[in-house]
Amino acid sequence: MHFFFQPNLADGATSLSEEESGHAVRVLRLTAGQQITITDGQGLLVVAHITTANPRQCGFKIFAEQRVARPAHHIHMAIAPTKSMDRIEWMVEKMVELGVQEISFFVTIASERRAVNHDRVLKVIMSALKQSQRAWLPKLNKLRPFGDMVALSADQKFIACVDATNPAYLQHAAVPGNHYLVLIGPEGDFAVPELEQALAHGFKRVSLGPHRLRTETAGLAACHILNLCQQQPPAVFNLA
Numbered sequence: 707m708h709f710f711f712q713p714n715l716a717d718g719a720t721s722l723s724e725e726e727s728g729h730a731v732r733v734l735r736l737t738a739g740q741q742i743t744i745t746d747g748q749g750l751l752v753v754a755h756i757t758t759a760n761p762r763q764c765g766f767k768i769f770a771e772q773r774v775a776r777p778a779h780h781i782h783m784a785i786a787p788t789k790s791m792d793r794i795e796w797m798v799e800k801m802v803e804l805g806v807q808e809i810s811f812f813v814t815i816a817s818e819r820r821a822v823n824h825d826r827v828l829k830v831i832m833s834a835l836k837q838s839q840r841a842w843l844p845k846l847n848k849l850r851p852f853g854d855m856v857a858l859s860a861d862q863k864f865i866a867c868v869d870a871t872n873p874a875y876l877q878h879a880a881v882p883g884n885h886y887l888v889l890i891g892p893e894g895d896f897a898v899p900e901l902e903q904a905l906a907h908g909f910k911r912v913s914l915g916p917h918r919l920r921t922e923t924a925g926l927a928a929c930h931i932l933n934l935c936q937q938q939p940p941a942v943f944n945l946a
Contacts, residue, residue, distance in 0.1 A: 708734060708736060708742045708743065709744075709837075710726045710742055710744045713746055713747060713748075715750055716748070716750055720765055720766065720767070721758070721760075721765045724763065731759050731761040732761050737756065738758060739755060741754070742754055742755075743839070744766070745840070747842065747843030748842065749773055749776060749842055750774075750841065751771065751772045751841045753769060754767055754769065755767050772841075774841035777936065778883045778936070779807075779885070779936050780807045780808065780884075781805070781932050782807065782809075783806050783809055783888055783925055783928065784810040784811070785812070787819045787822055788819060788893060789818040791823070791826075794811075798831060799830050799833070799834040800834075801929045802834035802838060804933055806929050807842070807845065808846075809827075809845070809846050809847065811849045812849065812854070813850075814852050814892050814897065815897040815899075816895065818892065818893065821849065824846065824848060827846060852900055852903075856909065858887060860885045861884035862884050862910070863887045863889075863907070863910065864887070864910050865888075865896070865901065865909040866888060866889065866891070866912055866913070866914050866924055867891060867901060874910065874912050874913060875912065876888075877931045877934070877935065880931070880932055880935045882936055888929075889904060890925045892921060915927070
């Protein structure tokens with residue numbers, strides 16, 4: 707199934723954007739009459755036939771659609787970006803595939819990276835959305851200070867830090883259907899004052915296992931653990 711992203715789909719769009727059109731016609735070599743699936747990233751999925759295989763404006767006609775409900779839970783993963791952006795982009799891609807609803811980056815005392823290319827990361831998110839054929843585009847927030855991050859609200863707030871003696875595992879602490887905010891620290895881990903500040907703002911210190919994980923591995927592990935706590939019904943298309 708060929709999957710595309712078109713943000714104004716609900717407004718009556720009948721053609722793909724120029725970028726998506728070029729991918730459909732030039733890269734995938736799709737022709738008139740072929741079937742495609744399109745999402746607007748806001749819960750709308752449609753199945754359509756290509757009417758005009760134009761690499762600048764690929765036209766389509768919808769014949770089936772589905773409204774995908776927003777998940778009852780909300781996973782907000784907040785990460786201190788690593789020095790290597792390649793590792794962070796890989797992590798973002800996989801978190802979207804696994805099912806994350808919101809992504810934030812923040813700066814800590816030990817942070818080696820204090821800038822993130824927001825537009826580049828957003829493109830990674832869009833690509834992963836199509837790859838995993840999801841109907842909801844995760845929200846990407848701008849880089850912010852650690853103090854602003856810990857002040858945010860959520861049903862359950864967790865901070866994952868390097869502590870092999872911590873018996874509180876994330877999978878045991880998470881309650882299904884909640885809004886979660888999870889903090890993942892930098893390569894040098896959180897500083898003691900930062901950990902104390904997070905705990906003072908209602909965060910619970912949790913473990914992701916007995917072994918030390920890289921930042922991007924910890925982010926993926928936490929995202930996957932929280933998704934395993936949920937149950938979602940299968941998607942069904944309805945004829946338009």
